[in-house]
Amino acid sequence: xxxxxQWYHATEDPLGLRxxxxxxxxxxxxxxxxxxxxxxxxxxxxxxxxxxxxxxxxSLMLAIGLTVSQQPTSTQLPNAATSVPGLASVSxxxxxxxxxxxxxxxxxxVKNLRQESxxxxxxxxxxxxxxxxxxxxxDSELSLQPDSINLWGQRVNLLLDLAQIYQQQWEIDYGRMAxx
Amino acid sequence: MMTGSGFDxxxxxxxxxxxxxxxxxxxxxxxxxxxxxxYTVAVRIxxxxxxxxxxxxxxxxxxxxxxxxxxxxxxxxxxxxRIIVNHAISALRKxxxxxxxxxxxxxAYVNSEEHQMGLAMDLGQALDQLGHEDRAxxxxxxxxxxxxxxxxxxxxxxxxxxxTRLNRARAxxxxxxxxxxxxxxxxxxxxxxx
Numbered sequence: 001x002x003x004x005x006q007w008y009h010a011t012e013d014p015l016g017l018r019x020x021x022x023x024x025x026x027x028x029x030x031x032x033x034x035x036x037x038x039x040x041x042x043x044x045x046x047x048x049x050x051x052x053x054x055x056x057x058x059s060l061m062l063a064i065g066l067t068v069s070q071q072p073t074s075t076q077l078p079n080a081a082t083s084v085p086g087l088a089s090v091s092x093x094x095x096x097x098x099x100x101x102x103x104x105x106x107x108x109x110v111k112n113l114r115q116e117s118x119x120x121x122x123x124x125x126x127x128x129x130x131x132x133x134x135x136x137x138x139d140s141e142l143s144l145q146p147d148s149i150n151l152w153g154q155r156v157n158l159l160l161d162l163a164q165i166y167q168q169q170w171e172i173d174y175g176r177m178a179x180x
Numbered sequence: 181m182m183t184g185s186g187f188d189x190x191x192x193x194x195x196x197x198x199x200x201x202x203x204x205x206x207x208x209x210x211x212x213x214x215x216x217x218x219y220t221v222a223v224r225i226x227x228x229x230x231x232x233x234x235x236x237x238x239x240x241x242x243x244x245x246x247x248x249x250x251x252x253x254x255x256x257x258x259x260x261x262r263i264i265v266n267h268a269i270s271a272l273r274k275x276x277x278x279x280x281x282x283x284x285x286x287x288a289y290v291n292s293e294e295h296q297m298g299l300a301m302d303l304g305q306a307l308d309q310l311g312h313e314d315r316a317x318x319x320x321x322x323x324x325x326x327x328x329x330x331x332x333x334x335x336x337x338x339x340x341x342x343x344t345r346l347n348r349a350r351a352x353x354x355x356x357x358x359x360x361x362x363x364x365x366x367x368x369x370x371x372x373x374x
Contacts, residue, residue, distance in 0.1 A: 013322040015353055020304050020323075022186050025219040026229065029237045030211055034204055036241050041202055133245065140249075 044134070099152035106159035113166035120169045131162045185224070185323060187217040191256045200247045207244045214257070215240075218264045224319045225268040227308055232268070239267040265320065269334050272312045306356040310349055317342055318349035 120128070138155045145151060191210065198206025218239065222232035243263050250259055307315055313335065320326040320334070321342070331342040 012325070015303065015322065015350060017303065017307070017319065017322045020224075020307075022216050023220045023223045024216055025233065025236070027233055029215075029233065029240075030208055033211060033237055033240050033244070034208070037202075037204060037207060037244055040241075040245060137248075 040130075093147070095149050096147050096152055099149065099156055103152060103155050103159060106156060106163060110159055110163050110166065113163055113170060120165075124165055124169060128162065128165055131158055131165075134158050135162075185217045185221045185261075187214070187221070187257050187261045187324070188255070189213055189217070189257055196250075196252070196256060199244065200250070202244075202247075210244075210256075210260075211240055214260055217257075218260070221261065221264050221319075221324070222268050224307070224323070225265070225312075225316045226271055227312075227315065231271055235267045235271050236264065239264045242267070261324070265324075265334065269316065272316065275312065303353070303357065306353050306360070309356055310352060314345050314349035314352065317345040318353070321346050322350075 135155060135158050138151055138158065142148065142151050142155070191213065195206045195209050199210055215236070218236045219232060222235040222239075223229060226232045226235060239260075243260055246263075250256065307319070310318070317331055317335075320331055321328070326334075328339045328342040328346075332339045335341065
């Protein structure tokens with residue numbers, strides 16, 4: 001059965017609210033939006049760059065750490081043939097596992113700090129939301145490339161930033177309480 | 181002049197792809213197309229123009245930052261509208277006590293020039309007299325076509341919350357307009373006899 005338009009509108013919008021005119025904004029907010037987006041894109045570029053370096057640094061540290069731990073002790077005969085395979089055995093998988101471990105630790109720390117910190121100023125809250133968005137973005141990229149050292153590095157870096165904000169807030173709160 | 185919120189605007193794939201890549205010209209094109217409908221919805225839900233301005237801006241920023249999440253399986257305008265509405269509802273939640281604001285709104289109308297002059301309240305003014313949640317529910321249901329289930333999800337309440345609020349809002353709007361018309365008729369008659 002076809003419902004007449006008139007009847008349909010009377011049921012869905014009996015007061016005729018749809019007839020109200022659109023409201024024109026008094027202020028053109030594009031300049032503000034544009035500047036925020038430019039800053040966002042710039043910080044993303046920086047983060048990608050920093051994330052890459054951090055991942056590289058983490059990989060290098062891991063490689064060095066593993067190599068040192070596999071070096072022969074002073075009682076053993078120094079043999080070039082034993083130390084070189086030690087370095088070669090450090091695979092990309094090991095780097096990723098180490099970064100995943102670091103990421104899990106950081107996540108736990110952030111969780112604890114979040115519980116301990118009180119309310120924060122709007123500016124910090126916006127920054128926290130932005131960092132959480134970026135982490136979600138990295139997570140969605142990680143679901144496609146779970147073995148990417150670069151992405152895990154970015155994640156650790158973002159969690160470090162997040163932890164820093166909570167830590168600062170906690171210090172402010174603690175200072176305030178101490179002064180009472 | 182367009183009526184309702186006028187959100188259902190088609191967007192071409194090239195602009196959409198540009199915005200996904202972060203091209204600011206494409207983002208500006210989207211902003212220009214949807215700014216008025218977005219602002220209209222924000223004002224209708226929040227009532228306060230300054231708050232609606234902030235809501236619209238934040239929602240556009242959030243939209244452009246999340247463009248990669250738009251899958252394209254539904255029209256873009258629906259996705260954008262959802263973001264605007266979500267931002268507006270969460271802005272409402274941050275407002276101070278609702279009843280105090282409603283009383284202020286009522287007093288503002290009683291003291292307004294239109295009321296003093298005995299002019300009847302129009303539908304837009306009557307809508308402004310409603311409490312935050314009633315106004316949002318009636319607008320979302322009657323104009324934007326939201327279902328009770330969707331409204332309930334937005335407010336984190338049950339469907340019966342949405343149904344009750346809708347009935348209450350419609351009844352209050354009818355009363356406000358009828359009372360205002362009666363009052364206006366009475367004042368016109370008094371002036372005519374004097």
